[in-house]
Amino acid sequence: MRRLKSIGAFWYDFVVGDDWRVAVVVVVALALTALFVHAAGVNVWWLLPVCVFVGLGWSLRRATAGRRS
């Protein structure tokens, strides 16, 4: 069981890394993109890049917020 947990922790760290929120932003943005494209027929090619930039900025802000003098 412990070995299984450590394997899971390794792969989580490998792919998701330090900030899980970034992964959530990407997954939610892809789900919304698929929804817009397939359900509403709107080609929202810009949605994922915008979410990626916002997610990166948010993550950087969180990582550096406590370091202000």
Next chain:
Amino acid sequence: MTALPLILTVFVACVVEAIEALTIVLAAGLTREWRSTFQGMAVALVVLAAIVAVLGPTITLLPLTALRLVVGALLAIFGLQWLRKAILRATGYKSLHDEASAYLREVAAAKAAAVSSRRGVSDWYAFTLSFKGVLLEGLEVVFIVITFGGNQRNMGAAVIGAAAAVLVVAVTGVAVRAPLARVPENAMKFVVGIMLTSFGTFWGAEGAGVSWPGHDAALLVLVPVVALVSLGYTVLLRQRPRAGLAAPVAHSSEEVAP
């Protein structure tokens, strides 16, 4: 898309990982014993080759749309992790990766460890240090090779890029017999983060059903835009006053994240 951008991206990403693996192998070989170090490296390379041999052909059998959605998402998340760390390093919020310090740390640990032989290996410490170092750094190479090769339906080109990177670093390492501390590794990690994020975003959105304006040519816009936004965040963070800069410290060989 031609094979050249694919080969170049995989090459640069793999050079970074190969340099980190080389540091660990050199520390084990020069401090302990070369035979056990090479045995550990060889076993790790066999494991990595087996992973590519099994997963490579399997992944290309999946439908392209589903593959691009899943792999694009993974690549975007993985790439953003690289990019985030690269920006934090470039702005002093995170310690710079320093191969010389990493080497000295590994050497100190290798000198302190006792010699013991196990399972036909004369120096078990050198074997495991080399095996773990090559395997962990190599897993990132395998991930990049499989995702890029699978998505482009060109596993051969991805393997060529990775093999060329490993060969260049190995030959240089043998020639200088020292960690490649003068390679601009942190700048290269920044570039790799940009490339992984751009390709992941492109393929992920395509997999979700998007039709990019200009099709593959959209990447020629997306990559510079990701680079500009990343540089913009770097400039913004550099301008912010902060409590203190991080001192450069080495990575541990256990660390798998970029």
